[in-house]
Amino acid sequence: MTESEKAQQIVAALRAAEVSPPEAALQTLNGLMSLVRSPSVEQPLEVEEARSAAFMSICEVGKALHRGQPTEALWPTALAASERWLALAK
Incomplete structure (x- = not known):
């Protein structure tokens, strides 16, 4: 899977998880960790940072989901960071 494909999956999953109940959203996020961890192929610094x-x-x-804390302010940050990664990975 390419870096761009991983980032696309992350963005789509984040959008779906944001409107899901907290427990389902947490399961979705846990499932994303293997996609967003360090890649096996070295990427340009900008892509790595994103x-x-x-x-x-x-x-x-x-x-925050695990602790039952508010997440309203965190979702936009996660989505923006993932969209930036997607833009740089293309």
Whole structure:
């Protein structure tokens, strides 16, 4: 799977998870971790940084969901970071 395909899957899953119940959203996010972790093929620095930002922001949403904390302000950040990764990966 290419970097672009991974980023596309992440963006689509985040959009779906954002409107899901918290437990379902958390399961979705947990399932994304293998896609957003470091790639096996070295990428340009900008792509690596964008992927890393997406990973960290998705982790923040996951932590908040796990703890039962509000996530309204976290979803847009995770989606924006993932969309930036997608734009750079193309």
